[in-house]
């Protein structure tokens with residue numbers, strides 16, 4: 001049975017059709033949001049992470065029909081007016097991308113993490129914990145953690161000015 005789903009994707013109101021059994025990941029990919037990767041398909045790898053009302057969700061385990069009336073963010077919506085988001089830019093600066101398959105999911109998890117902890121720099125352990133639902137087969141974890149640290153530091157510098165030597 002097919003249902004009509006009205007939701008907001010990357011700040012745009014959309015109406016999509018989805019079978020009741022379809023996952024959000026599949027619905028998004030069927031509608032051109034190919035940044036949503038399907039790795040394991042069972043909630044283990046985080047490659048399919050999108051934000052639903054600001055919270056990271058494994059979209060392979062989230063039914064498309066649950067997206068009714070929700071605000072969805074995918075990696076496609078993060079760059080604005082040709083500029084990468086602060087998280088994306090930090091990933092580039094820190095070389096936190098290897099094959100790139102896990103990257104969209106990581107970017108969305110990092111984005112939610114940075115937004116949640118705005119105004120303070122988290123410890124490495126907090127950053128690790130906050131990203132524990134995302135796996136990278138290329139094992140580029142160190143650079144990903146550094147990217148999140150950089151992003152948080154730049155954010156704080158904007159608020160308080162850079163550290164004085």
Ligand code: FES
Pocket residue numbers: 037038039040041042043044045046047048049058059060061
């Ligand atoms: Fe969804 Fe792996 S594809 S968690």
Ligand code: FES
Pocket residue numbers: 097098099100101102103135136137138139140
């Ligand atoms: Fe290859 Fe993470 S960069 S899986």
